Amino acid sequence: MAYCYRCERPFRTLLALNQHTYDSSKHHMCPECTGDFKTLYELREHLVDEHDGCPECYDIFDSESDLQDHLFEEHNMCSICNQFFKSPSNLKYHQLVHREKTVKCFACYRMFVTKSAMVLHLEEGTCKPGIDVDVIDDLATDCYESHKYLDNDGDYKCPTCAKYFRFMSGLLQHAESDSCDETLRWKHGPLAVFLRFLKTRV
Structure with missing residues (x-):
């Protein structure tokens, strides 16, 4: 007679006990x-x-x-x-979450890990009064490179892969990722141009 002391159950054979230990959640x-x-x-x-x-x-x-x-x-x-x-x-x-916050908000003292996070902060209206998602959308339209990241209906679109986004921060996050070849590192790229434009307007 075999016995499982953990489960307090007897088994007729050692084989049955072994099968129990492999099958039991205990x-x-x-x-x-x-x-x-x-x-x-x-x-x-x-x-x-x-x-x-x-x-x-x-x-x-x-x-x-x-x-x-x-x-x-x-x-x-x-x-x-x-x-x-x-x-x-x-x-x-x-x-x-492990990276150092090196991106300073264009309008206040707060620091962020990425530029997309900083723009999201502006869109959410958590920065200085008068800056929110509507202001960011208006500035995105005013930028002279807007035709490269906005379609005819004013929706955000990746200049490289044509994927659509509801907010500018989402498009920027996409550009910071490896999802496509669009990047913020090229200073003449349309999104990098927008960020410089934004910095002078908020």
């Missing part, structure tokens, strides 16, 4: 050794600490550095806080 078995853990968290910690194993897919690696490379490349793990993300773009967006 047992989390290590694929590399005989370790049996109460929680999935404990199993994942064990895999990483004892076997250089991936806590996401349970693959085992020859070294800690190989494991780290795998986590970064296959599971989009943040190298700073070790959180996992569903896609590289989600990881990149998350990594903004």
Whole structure:
């Protein structure tokens, strides 16, 4: 007679007990050794600490550095806080929280990580009185490069991939991402021109 002390259940055979430990939600078995853990968290910690194993897919690696490379490349793990993300773009967006705020608001003292975040701050009306999304939209229309990022109906459109956005901040965030080749780094680009125009008007 076999017995599971954790679940307080008897089993007729050792084979039945083994099957129970692999099937039960109260047992989390290590694929590399005989370790049996109460929680999935404990199993994942064990895999990483004892076997250089991936806590996401349970693959085992020859070294800690190989494991780290795998986590970064296959599971989009943040190298700073070790959180996992569903896609590289989600990881990149998350990594903004770790970046230093170097972008100063054009109208107040506040600092931001990105230019799109600064423009969103202006659109939301949280800056000085009189600046809100309507003002930003009007200035976007007044800029001499507006025909490159506004369509005939006045909707924001990426100059490169023609994707539409409701707000200028969304278009700028798109340009800051890797979604397409549009960028704010080219000083003669229409969005970079708009930002310089905006700076002189708010």
